[in-house]
Amino acid sequence: MQRPLIIALDIESQKKRQAFLDVFSGQSLYVKVGMELFYREGRPVIEELKEAGHQIFLDLKLHDIPNTVKRSMTALAQLGVDIVNVHAAGGQKMMEAAREGLEVGTKLGEIRPKLIAVTQLTSTDEAMMQNQLLINRALPEVVASYARLSKLSGLDGVVCSAQEVPLIHDACGEEFLTVTPGIRRESDSLGDQKRVVTPAQASELGSWGIVVGRSITSSATPLETYLEMKTDWEGTA
Template identity: 60%
Template sequence: MERPLIVALDFPSKKEVKNFLRFFSDESLFVKVGMELFYQEGPSIIDYLKEQNHRVFLDLKLHDIPNTVKSAMKGLARLGCDLVNVHAAGGRAMMEGALEGLEAGTSFGKKRPYCIAVTQLTSTGEEQMKQEQLIPVSLEQSVLHYAKLANDSGLDGVVCSTYESQLIHSKLSNSFLTVSPGIRLAVEAAQDQKRVATPKLARESGVSAIVVGRSITRAENPLENYLFIKKEWEGAI
């Protein structure tokens, strides 16, 4: 997977997605569909986006017993998504089950979706992690532990903040994907995120892909912001 800029379609309905995408009539995007949109619209929203020639990251963060996740992934693979994810906290057997389901559900001759694992949410701070999850190590150590577990399970990468990407690549490999949300322009506030970074910092930190939401979706001119962020991400400015 090349280093894409993934646009988070954090909208409650297909209607709002269509209104947003009219700004991008000449662009083939890589978009993220999360729980809010998928739970309202179901698989039809994936069909619509693929028909529009967009690649899709289905961000449902599956976390359940191994057999349930395996069965769910078998069904999700049939949708033709390009990237899916699970929670690394579900454990090795669950992550291996996810891969088995994806392989079983992918049509013959086609490549299965990339599968990555969420380590710690970028909205989670270290003290919160220690107090609420009772994890005594540093947040960085927790993220690295989950990344190693995902790698050992055969997954393609992890969701992590920009600040853990270099460490993960140094301990694993540059081909192991680090997908980073919490991307903001330098002039923007962090809002509900804790570990935010600019596109430039993400690029310099070796991040494999960035996920950008409000900086684009809530902009007065979404296409203009998208192109600006894309240039910064690619090092063109």
């Protein structure tokens, strides 16, 4: 099974994004389109990336009442992306509705996008979760519980910290997908992330896919950084 390195296209303008992608001319990438980019450019950016041969993780983190999420996923399925996501905190009925919406919206003969759920953002630590979100449990316990609920709801996997991958595999099995942001090189700034690891550490921990943003997109030599991190990721698999 492919274990992707997904580049987060958190780039502030179409011109800069295109200049960034031009560096990778001829390569098929796996990219993440987040809220900022999708809300700014909408469907055309998805069509542009698909036409260029890239695979797409559409990272909108839906969290609403079940019927709204179902209808939204029916619409998103028609974009032909590869992965979409919701917040596991929306609960079982919402996640089941998301899956149903994707199944309704996926065109005949095409593969339904993988559906994954956010457990806890990698910018969240245990103190924040307990003191601000008022979830009075240990962070690993909450993440494992959300992962089990996601699997019960028929989802394909979760978004989580790589540090939590082993406990999720213990709870949900090795085939349950784990997509892990918060990936940095040893030399990189942590930024607003709290629970971070290197690509090699993520591989050793068993992540299915990693999401890398500023380490690559802000690099003076993005292609070289991408290849270095890809080797780090794949070389220890």
